[in-house]
Amino acid sequence: MYNVEDILRNNGLRATAQRLLICGEILDAGHIDIDTLYARLKKKIVSLSLATVYKNIHALMEAGIVSELGVEGKKTLYELKLRPHIHHICEKCGKIEDLHVETEELKDKIASLTGRDITGCKITVYGRCSDCK
Numbered sequence: 169m170y171n172v173e174d175i176l177r178n179n180g181l182r183a184t185a186q187r188l189l190i191c192g193e194i195l196d197a198g199h200i201d202i203d204t205l206y207a208r209l210k211k212k213i214v215s216l217s218l219a220t221v222y223k224n225i226h227a228l229m230e231a232g233i234v235s236e237l238g239v240e241g242k243k244t245l246y247e248l249k250l251r252p253h254i255h256h257i258c259e260k261c262g263k264i265e266d267l268h269v270e271t272e273e274l275k276d277k278i279a280s281l282t283g284r285d286i287t288g289c290k291i292t293v294y295g296r297c298s299d300c301k
Contacts, residue, residue, distance in 0.1 A: 170195060176231075176233065179232060180231060186220060189209055189212060191228070191234075191248060193208050198264070201246070203243065206218050234248060235247060237255060252268075254267040258295070259294050259295060259296060261297060263299070275287075275289055
């Protein structure tokens with residue numbers, strides 16, 4: 169499993185109690201919006217402010233630990249950047265799943281097809297999840 173404290177330290181951030189809890193909640197949820205994250209954290213740290221959550225989310229994003237996932241018609245979701253993957257969104261139930269596909273091969277293919285220097289990619293595919301198929 170992932171050690172959140174190591175992830176923070178390896179990316180140059182102190183492992184504060186708030187960051188550990190934020191990362192832990194994101195890890196548990198997989199993909200989570202800021203309001204849900206705040207509500208869950210508020211149960212654990214009553215004095216926590218929404219501004220503190222935003223401040224820490226931005227620090228985690230700048231350090232490359234957390235990324236945003238924009239889904240049309242939904243609030244921005246946050247996830248830990250643990251390993252490259254593709255997002256699959258079910259068109260019926262809306263469930264978001266991570267597909268662990270080798271994205272390096274995709275980047276190389278896109279680069280060869282377009283003649284561009286591709287440094288990264290975010291790919292979202294749509295269809296039906298295994299429950300809705």
